[in-house]
Amino acid sequence: xxxxxxxxxxxxxxxxxxxxxxxxxxxxxxxxxxxxxxxxxxxxxxxxxxxxxxxxxxxxxxxxxxxxxxxxxxxxxxxxxxxxxxxxxxxxxxxxxxxxxxxxxxxxxxxxxxxxxxxxxxxxxxxxxxxxxxxxxxxxxxxxxxxxxxxxxxxxxxxxxxxxxxxxxxxxxxxxxxxxxxxxxxxxxxxxxxxxxxxxxxxxxxxxxxxxxxxxxxxxxxxxxxxxxxxxxxxxxxxxxxxxxxxxxxxxxxxxxxxxxxxxxxxxxxxxxxxxxxxxxxxxxxxxxxxx
Amino acid sequence: xxxxxxxxxxxxxxxxxxxxxxxxxxxxxxxxxxxxxxxxxxxxxxxxxxxxxxxxxxxxxxxxxxxxxxxxxxxxxxxxxxxxxxxxxxxxxxxxxxxxxxxxxxxxxxxxxxxxxxxxxxxxxxxxxxxxxxxxxxxxxxxxxxxxxxxxxxxxxxxxxxxxxxxxxxxxxxxxxxxxxxxxxxxxxxxxxxxxxxxxxxxxxxxxxxxxxxxxxxxxxxxxxxxxxxxx
Numbered sequence: 001x002x003x004x005x006x007x008x009x010x011x012x013x014x015x016x017x018x019x020x021x022x023x024x025x026x027x028x029x030x031x032x033x034x035x036x037x038x039x040x041x042x043x044x045x046x047x048x049x050x051x052x053x054x055x056x057x058x059x060x061x062x063x064x065x066x067x068x069x070x071x072x073x074x075x076x077x078x079x080x081x082x083x084x085x086x087x088x089x090x091x092x093x094x095x096x097x098x099x100x101x102x103x104x105x106x107x108x109x110x111x112x113x114x115x116x117x118x119x120x121x122x123x124x125x126x127x128x129x130x131x132x133x134x135x136x137x138x139x140x141x142x143x144x145x146x147x148x149x150x151x152x153x154x155x156x157x158x159x160x161x162x163x164x165x166x167x168x169x170x171x172x173x174x175x176x177x178x179x180x181x182x183x184x185x186x187x188x189x190x191x192x193x194x195x196x197x198x199x200x201x202x203x204x205x206x207x208x209x210x211x212x213x214x215x216x217x218x219x220x221x222x223x224x225x226x227x228x229x230x231x232x233x234x235x236x237x238x239x240x241x242x243x244x245x246x247x248x249x250x251x252x253x254x255x256x257x258x259x260x261x262x263x264x265x266x267x268x269x270x271x272x273x274x275x276x277x278x279x280x281x282x283x284x285x286x287x288x289x290x291x292x
Numbered sequence: 293x294x295x296x297x298x299x300x301x302x303x304x305x306x307x308x309x310x311x312x313x314x315x316x317x318x319x320x321x322x323x324x325x326x327x328x329x330x331x332x333x334x335x336x337x338x339x340x341x342x343x344x345x346x347x348x349x350x351x352x353x354x355x356x357x358x359x360x361x362x363x364x365x366x367x368x369x370x371x372x373x374x375x376x377x378x379x380x381x382x383x384x385x386x387x388x389x390x391x392x393x394x395x396x397x398x399x400x401x402x403x404x405x406x407x408x409x410x411x412x413x414x415x416x417x418x419x420x421x422x423x424x425x426x427x428x429x430x431x432x433x434x435x436x437x438x439x440x441x442x443x444x445x446x447x448x449x450x451x452x453x454x455x456x457x458x459x460x461x462x463x464x465x466x467x468x469x470x471x472x473x474x475x476x477x478x479x480x481x482x483x484x485x486x487x488x489x490x491x492x493x494x495x496x497x498x499x500x501x502x503x504x505x506x507x508x509x510x511x512x513x514x515x516x517x518x519x520x521x522x523x524x
Contacts, residue, residue, distance in 0.1 A: 074316035079308040082319060087326035094327040098334060118348045125345060136338030144334050146363045157398075157419050160407030164293050164301065167399035174396045181363070188361050197349035199360045206371060211386060226351065262309060267407035271307035 012071075079265035085159070086263055088152040093251065095145035099183075102138040103240060110190070112236035114229045117192040142184055149180050161264040169257040172250055179247050186239040189232065200235070201227055297405035365433025366426045373429075391422075444469040446519065453519025456512050460505065468523070476502060481524055488521035 039047070061067045078086075109128055111120040124131040153173065156162055162170035189200040204227065208218030223230040293301075313319075360368050367388060374383035402415060409416045442458050457468070465476035472479075482491065495513065498504030508516070 075314045077309050077312040078315050078319045079305065080311040081308070082312065082322075084322065084326070086319070087323050090323040091326045091330050094330055095334070098331070114349075118345070121345055125343065132343060133338055135343040136341065137334055139343045140337035140341060141334045143363070144330060144337070148330070154419070154423070158409045158416065160409070160412065160415075162399045163402070163405075163407060164298050164399075170399050171396060174392070174398075177395075178392065184361060184363060191345060192349045193346035194349055195346045195359065197351070199364075202368070203360060203364065206367065228351075262305070264407075265305065265308040265312075267409065269308060271304050271311065 073259050076259070076262070078263055079269075080271075081266040081269045082263065083266065085155045085266075088148060088155055089258075092145060092148040092152050093255075095141055095148055096247065096251070098141045099138060099145060100244065102134050102141065103244075105134050106138055107240060112190070112233050114192065114232055117190065117232060121191050121193075142187060145180060146184060149177055153177060159264060160267050166257070166261055166264070169254060169261070172254045172257070176247060176250050176254065179243050179250070182243050183239060183247070186235040186243070189235045190239065192232065197227065200231075204231075293403050293405050301405065362430065362434060366429035369429040369433045373432075442468050442471055444471075446522065450519045450522050453515040453517070453522075456508075456516045457519060460508075460516075465502070479520060479523060483521045483524040488517055491520050492517045 106124065109120060109124045109131065111117055121135070124135050126132070156170065156173065185200075185203055188203075189196050204218045204221050207221060208214050221231070221234070223234045370383045370387060404412070406412050442454055442463070444454070446454055457463075462468070462479070463472035466472050467478040467480060469480055486494075492513065494502070495505045495508070495516065498506075505513070
């Protein structure tokens with residue numbers, strides 16, 4: 001398989017029993033007249049240098065047993081009929097990664113204070129190298145991420161992919177949706193221009209009209225009688241520490257369950273049952289055979 | 293879902309999975325292509341649309357029209373569609389909270405074994421209706437009136453005056469029909485209380501805390517007074 005040459009030896013798919021380990025050809029007929037060449041010290045060193053990266057990988061693998069997980073994850077089969085709709089989840093993840101990276105660079109230049117926030121954004125836009133571009137990526141990336149997460153949820157809903165055994169992953173996904181909207185809301189205040197300021201005032205007031213916890217929630221968000229310095233630093237901390245941490249942890253859990261349970265097949269596909277309806281125990285036992 | 297259904301699903305899935313292709317490189321290729329597309333879209337938006345700053349935040353200004361980011365338009369519109377004050381909490385937090393709880397618990401009340409959207413008419417209809425409702429509210433929020441719009445039917449000859457009142461920021465303080473603030477007196481029936489000449493004088497002088505609109509061109513002032521003196 002051509003792919004194998006691209007993958008380091010410890011990560012390669014193990015050979016099937018009886019297929020050999022790649023050593024080919026018979027031993028020399030006469031060891032006396034044609035003795036195997038004795039390698040020189042330099043050649044030994046060169047060989048060892050060539051092997052070094054593989055040895056290092058093997059060293060790590062011995063201690064982590066990561067190769068088993070990696071091969072299992074990379075070569076696991078995705079069901080028949082997997083189509084473009086199934087790329088929406090990884091696209092959402094990609095949008096999040098864009099937000100995380102651009103966010104780090106914006107944080108290097110942004111000052112979360114009511115007196116300096118606006119000027120620091122002007123500085124990013126007008127003076128920092130590629131600042132306006134990175135700011136634009138972060139601003140529009142948020143819209144793209146919101147659209148993608150809703151599309152991903154729509155796909156999961158209409159394909160019935162939230163049903164047994166993937167209920168828990170749906171719940172995690174909905175929490176991720178809420179956290180993404182929290183990011184969108186808290187991030188909107190940070191540029192501290194008229195639009196973001198008054199949108200946040202309205203947003204906080206809307207929260208305040210809610211039943212029972214509404215007033216407490218708006219008090220917590222506003223952090224004072226009026227939207228001001230403490231509100232801004234509070235939104236900043238929520239936007240770049242609290243919620244991103246929670247999102248990263250939940251994405252980890254989400255992906256773990258995706259790998260563990262497998263992605264769904266499109267709901268209109270039906271597998272052709274083998275002629276004799278074999279019980280599942282026998283199907284598992286004959287997993288090596290082809291069923292085409 | 294009964295245990296037999298669960299077992300049947302797992303068997304079916306096992307078969308479909310065996311007929312599938314390895315995640316690497318087949319699914320990875322599709323995912324990567326999609327990611328490249330997303331990257332291209334974000335980069336294009338950043339370059340074309342940019343990230344311009346608006347005017348600096350000014351907590352003392354009262355004429356600025358507050359509008360949320362587009363993805364909260366549906367919430368914002370919900371607030372505007374439902375007018376009676378006692379229903380506002382239901383509109384703003386009640387409905388979204390109920391929707392969120394319903395969404396979160398979806399797999400626990402929709403437990404049927406069927407997955408094909410065509411054979412799940414209730415779920416599919418509910419999903420489509422939710423999308424349509426959210427899209428409609430977002431559309432309303434995007435196009436429809438900002439708070440500088442007066443949603444009131446008037447005779448065509450008063451239309452010009454209505455536009456001037458809406459554009460001049462009167463609603464920041466005055467209530468007209470369903471729109472506007474409560475800082476100044478309500479103007480919905482102002483013609484019953486004040487004659488036209490007094491309206492013109494108030495607009496020109498700006499009594500008390502009201503700013504003066506002396507700089508308004510006479511034609512516009514005339515149209516504005518026509519509209520206001522028609523409100524009875």
